[in-house]
Amino acid sequence: MKFDAPAGSNVIDEAKVVGKPNTRIDGPLKVSGKAPYAYERHDVAANQAYGWVVGAGIAKGRIVSMDIDDALAAPGVLGIVTAPETEPVAKGVGNNVSAFGGSEISRYHQAIACVVAETLEQARAAAQLVRTRYESADGRYDLEASRENAPLSGDPQTSGDFDGAFAAAPVQVDSTYSTPGESHAMMEPHATIAAWEGGKLTVWTSNQMVNWSRQSLAKMLGMDIADIRLDSPYVGGGFGGKLFIGADAVLAVLAARKVGRPVKVALQRPLVTNNTTHRQGTIQRIRLGAQADGRITAIAHENWSYNVAGATGEEATAQTPQLYAGANRLVAEYCTVLDLPEGNAMRAPGEAPGHLALEVAMDELAEAVGIDPVELRILNEPDTMPGDPEKKFSDRNLVRCLREGAERFGWSARSTTPAARREGRWLIGMGVAAGYRGSPGMASAARVRLETGGRVVVETDMTDIGTGSYTIIAQTAAETMGVPIEAVTVRLGDSNFPASAGSGGQWGAACSTSGVYAACVELRRKIGEKLGFDADSADFVDGQIRAGNRRFDLADAGSLAAEGEVSFGEFRNGYDVGTYAGHFCEIAVDAYTGETRVRRMLSVCDAGRILNPITARSQVIGAMVMSVGMALMEELAVDKRFGLFVNHDLAGYEVPVHADIPQQDVVFLDTLDNVASPMKAKGVGELGICGPGAAIANAFYNATGIRVREYPITLDKYLTDLPTPA
Numbered sequence: 186m187k188f189d190a191p192a193g194s195n196v197i198d199e200a201k202v203v204g205k206p207n208t209r210i211d212g213p214l215k216v217s218g219k220a221p222y223a224y225e226r227h228d229v230a231a232n233q234a235y236g237w238v239v240g241a242g243i244a245k246g247r248i249v250s251m252d253i254d255d256a257l258a259a260p261g262v263l264g265i266v267t268a269p270e271t272e273p274v275a276k277g278v279g280n281n282v283s284a285f286g287g288s289e290i291s292r293y294h295q296a297i298a299c300v301v302a303e304t305l306e307q308a309r310a311a312a313q314l315v316r317t318r319y320e321s322a323d324g325r326y327d328l329e330a331s332r333e334n335a336p337l338s339g340d341p342q343t344s345g346d347f348d349g350a351f352a353a354a355p356v357q358v359d360s361t362y363s364t365p366g367e368s369h370a371m372m373e374p375h376a377t378i379a380a381w382e383g384g385k386l387t388v389w390t391s392n393q394m395v396n397w398s399r400q401s402l403a404k405m406l407g408m409d410i411a412d413i414r415l416d417s418p419y420v421g422g423g424f425g426g427k428l429f430i431g432a433d434a435v436l437a438v439l440a441a442r443k444v445g446r447p448v449k450v451a452l453q454r455p456l457v458t459n460n461t462t463h464r465q466g467t468i469q470r471i472r473l474g475a476q477a478d479g480r481i482t483a484i485a486h487e488n489w490s491y492n493v494a495g496a497t498g499e500e501a502t503a504q505t506p507q508l509y510a511g512a513n514r515l516v517a518e519y520c521t522v523l524d525l526p527e528g529n530a531m532r533a534p535g536e537a538p539g540h541l542a543l544e545v546a547m548d549e550l551a552e553a554v555g556i557d558p559v560e561l562r563i564l565n566e567p568d569t570m571p572g573d574p575e576k577k578f579s580d581r582n583l584v585r586c587l588r589e590g591a592e593r594f595g596w597s598a599r600s601t602t603p604a605a606r607r608e609g610r611w612l613i614g615m616g617v618a619a620g621y622r623g624s625p626g627m628a629s630a631a632r633v634r635l636e637t638g639g640r641v642v643v644e645t646d647m648t649d650i651g652t653g654s655y656t657i658i659a660q661t662a663a664e665t666m667g668v669p670i671e672a673v674t675v676r677l678g679d680s681n682f683p684a685s686a687g688s689g690g691q692w693g694a695a696c697s698t699s700g701v702y703a704a705c706v707e708l709r710r711k712i713g714e715k716l717g718f719d720a721d722s723a724d725f726v727d728g729q730i731r732a733g734n735r736r737f738d739l740a741d742a743g744s745l746a747a748e749g750e751v752s753f754g755e756f757r758n759g760y761d762v763g764t765y766a767g768h769f770c771e772i773a774v775d776a777y778t779g780e781t782r783v784r785r786m787l788s789v790c791d792a793g794r795i796l797n798p799i800t801a802r803s804q805v806i807g808a809m810v811m812s813v814g815m816a817l818m819e820e821l822a823v824d825k826r827f828g829l830f831v832n833h834d835l836a837g838y839e840v841p842v843h844a845d846i847p848q849q850d851v852v853f854l855d856t857l858d859n860v861a862s863p864m865k866a867k868g869v870g871e872l873g874i875c876g877p878g879a880a881i882a883n884a885f886y887n888a889t890g891i892r893v894r895e896y897p898i899t900l901d902k903y904l905t906d907l908p909t910p911a
């Protein structure tokens with residue numbers, strides 16, 4: 186199915202099953218511990234051996250020698266794969282960073298060996314006996330120090346005359362913000378079991394993008410893609426950290442080949458942070474020039490970030506071409522090469538830290554102009570995409586999000602003067618931020634089978650990374666085939682199934698369900714051919730088919746299968762297909778100790794059709810939790826001497842826990858975007874992390890009168906400035 190024109194009315198509009206608050210169909214399996222995660226698949230291959238990963242002890246340089254004799258002689262050891270003996274293999278599709286191999290060291294905790302033994306304990310003990318000598322080289326690890334010479338990354342986007350308009354503006358804001366590197370910190374570490382049978386390879390792993398990763402493995406190993414099967418039915422969190430094949434998979438594959446047995450490898454928790462990818466830090470300068478009434482005339486967002494050579498930075502300007510009107514514009518990205526671990530996608534890459542700057546700059550502008558921050562945003566609402574006026578918005582309801590949010594949150598109770606509201610020892614503040622995140626269209630395929638008796642089975646390599654894919658896919662098939670959701674079986678994550686869009690960039694829900702819809706339409710057509718009716722004008726309802734004045738039972742069709750794929754046509758490029766939110770927050774700051782407590786959060790989201798309000802809400806509140814982390818806690822601490830993230834475990838890398846999280850409300854406008862997808866749905870998973878952190882920062886300012894522009898907003902940065910009463 187080529188989606189090459191806006192969706193007209195279709196069977197999904199009936200919304201008998203789609204859009205209903207179905208609880209997760211995989212929920213019982215998960216809460217009872219029966220959903221098998223990659224490392225727990227004890228039954229998929231007999232005689233599994235255990236791998237233990239050895240990580241490099243330097244950040245940059247080379248391995249001079251590696252002595253593995255003692256380790257090889259240790260009890261239970263079956264073999265050792267070492268980097269120097271292995272040709273370097275790049276990660277493959279979409280990523281040329283080395284996954285394993287060679288003597289060069291380019292990041293701390295880079296995998297340099299995998300020790301394989303009969304038991305995990307034996308592998309771990311033997312790994313301590315590997316003796317590696319390095320030759321260290323000097324590296325660059327400091328973004329601030331490298332910022333001045335950072336080259337442009339891509340062309341700046343300009344329109345009008347920013348410098349002239351900014352200089353002439355009666356109201357100006359010129360602020361610089363910094364955000365630190367962040368770690369995905371998912372619960373399930375990267376893990377893989379690999380088994381060879383003849384020349385064929387099976388990999389049971391934890392991965393967001395089955396099709397990409399299978400292609401990567403084929404490229405790495407010089408194999409025919411048909412000889413590789415990758416299976417990832419359950420993923421214990423990814424957040425972008427499992428978009429690509431990692432060292433766990435490469436090592437399991439190489440080790441299994443070496444020892445002639447299936448091998449399982451989980452990256453040990455202390456290795457995850459430096460060995461895998463992270464969200465890079467940024468330094469962002471924002472300049473806003475406005476008329477006295479608050480209308481923006483000049484807007485500039487410049488961002489400095491870093492990565493390994495040949496890769497892009499954390500592109501924090503991503504939302505700025507979309508959000509606010511203003512004729513004179515400058516958006517520029519600079520990226521310097523640092524020798525830190527590879528930076529790559531983490532939930533809403535670019536926009537998530539970008540909002541922490543832009544949406545605080547808007548708060549600063551509102552104060553400078555002297556108008557309400559909600560009104561300032563509404564005043565600067567554009568008609569077409571400001572950074573590309575040729576583009577129309579497919580469907581944009583940001584103003585509604587802000588107005589409805591303000592109303593529901595009780596925004597009018599906010600004090601316009603900072604540090605003016607107190608409850609005993611607590612300073613109370615409220616903040617708002619807008620949110621924007623794109624909603625891309627990615628091709629997605631599925632197979633749907635009608636089984637004898639009327640059961641419907643859906644198969645696609647789509648993943649469920651905790652997002653609810655199983656459930657919304659079942660709802661889509663149930664709606665289209667006219668059966669109850671209980672009559673649908675969903676199988677995901679296996680590369681033997683048709684290739685889906687996968688889970689990334691908040692495109693998963695809208696695109697994968699569109700692919701399932703396309704496959705169901707194909708199946709309906711086949712059923713029509715078999716039973717002799719025109720499927721396009723027939724109704725599939727309650728296990729029955731009504732075609733003109735004829736009636737069939739769905740089960741009359743016997744057993745039939747169909748495949749379908751949605752692909753997205755050119756017409757969509759004429760639009761900016763975005764999702765929007767109004768985020769609100771109330772916090773309390775202890776005037777004596779400086780303790781900051783988030784008290785209430787609300788996000789009003791405009792993301793097209795909501796396929797399931799339970800799973801969608803769960804996505805947004807999870808993202809709001811991550812936003813609390815971004816604003817107040819999370820920071821990869823760089824050791825600038827040795828080039829590593831020091832806090833590389835879940836004790837040192839602080840993320841919010843239950844006790845940190847207050848009442849959270851999510852409201853969906855439940856609009857329909859017929860340009861976005863046949864489902865008229867868009868993404869929500871990343872929208873929820875675009876803005877709430879800025880709302881927290883703005884609430885903090887409103888509570889205390891202190892602007893902390895260096896994230897996270899921690900005690901050391903404001904304690905001495907608190908307006909503590911005498």
Ligand code: MOS
Pocket residue numbers: 393423424425426428530531532533534688689690691
């Ligand atoms: Mo996402 S950060 O593309 O999983």
